[in-house]
Amino acid sequence: MPRIQLRITGDRDVFDDVINAIHGLDRIEYVEEIDDFGSDIRDDSSSLDLSDDVASRTYTVEIEVPNDKVGERVREVAEETAGTREAAIEFVYPDENEI
Known part of the structure; x- marks a missing residue:
């Protein structure tokens, strides 16, 4: 089953x-x-704890889906939801050795 990993x-x-x-x-x-x-x-470390950095944090989530079609829908919904809240989203693709 496909796995999707994303960072927000x-x-x-x-x-x-x-x-x-x-x-x-x-x-x-x-x-x-x-x-x-x-x-x-x-x-x-020169910009560590500046006011622009303190407010946000990076969170990682892993999602398992039954097929690529559902995986594409997950990506669309995650990107749309994060975008409406003006958050950065990154899709992390696993290293081929981890599969």
């Missing part, structure tokens, strides 16, 4: 809205938040 940068409310929208779709196998311990670590 924004506040917790935006992330929860995206998760709720995905849960509202038919035929979703599971949706699981993934702890991404490296997401809070910045390579450039």
Whole structure:
């Protein structure tokens, strides 16, 4: 079964809205938040904790779907929901070695 992993940068409310929208779709196998311990670590400490950085955080979620058609619908809904809340969304494609 195809798995979709996505990251959302924004506040917790935006992330929860995206998760709720995905849960509202038919035929979703599971949706699981993934702890991404490296997401809070910045390579450039010169801008660490500036006011622009403090308000948002990156959240990662993994979704399992039965087929590519449902997966495409998940991507559409996630992108639309995050976009209406002006949050950044990134679709993470697994390394071929992990499949």
